[in-house]
Amino acid sequence: xxxxSNKPATFFWVxxxxxxTWNALGVIAYLSQKLMTNEMKVMIPADQLEIMxxxxxxxxxxxxxxxxxxxxxxxxxxxxxxxATTLFIISIIGVLxxxxxxxxxxxxxxxxxxxxxxxxxxxxxxxxxxxxxAKKSADDGILS
Numbered sequence: 001x002x003x004x005s006n007k008p009a010t011f012f013w014v015x016x017x018x019x020x021t022w023n024a025l026g027v028i029a030y031l032s033q034k035l036m037t038n039e040m041k042v043m044i045p046a047d048q049l050e051i052m053x054x055x056x057x058x059x060x061x062x063x064x065x066x067x068x069x070x071x072x073x074x075x076x077x078x079x080x081x082x083x084a085t086t087l088f089i090i091s092i093i094g095v096l097x098x099x100x101x102x103x104x105x106x107x108x109x110x111x112x113x114x115x116x117x118x119x120x121x122x123x124x125x126x127x128x129x130x131x132x133x134a135k136k137s138a139d140d141g142i143l144s
Contacts, residue, residue: 006141008080019074019130026067026123034060047111059101066094070127077134082143085134092127099124 033052041049073087099120102108108116137143 008137008142012137012142013078015133016074016078019077019126020071022126023067023071023074027071030063030067033063047107051106051108051111054106055101059098059105062094062097062101064094066091066098066123069094070130073130073134077130077137077143080137080143082134082138084143085131085138088127088131088134092124092131095120095123095127 044052069087070091073084073091076087077084102120103117134143
């Protein structure tokens with residue numbers, strides 16, 4: 001018996017592999033921040049380090065939720081599981097929570113400049129796209 005009713009097109013796999021890569025980079029960024037040594041911290045400008053060190057646990061947890069649920073969602077998308085959509089929704093909640101903290105509860109824009117808005121906008125856009133893609137793939141019978 002077939003696991004799914006429809007065979008996905010090549011672009012489904014391309015999107016999935018690119019999404020895994022994107023989210024794996026997010027996991028690496030998270031782990032790099034969490035595992036940063038004192039030797040690494042001295043290389044970061046003081047104003048940026050202050051923002052990082054004053055980040056509350058809930059904002060760090062939002063970062064973790066965003067990247068880990070996003071990566072798991074991508075893996076399950078490639079496994080053609082409908083639950084990927086739910087995981088992407090949980091991930092974007094983490095993304096948006098972290099975004100609110102970084103943009104409105106810190107002086108990150110003042111410290112990093114307006115270009116600091118590019119990464120969050122790209123991240124939100126990709127998150128929205130992955131939710132849409134997973135939902136459409138489920139509706140098309142590609143995910144079970």
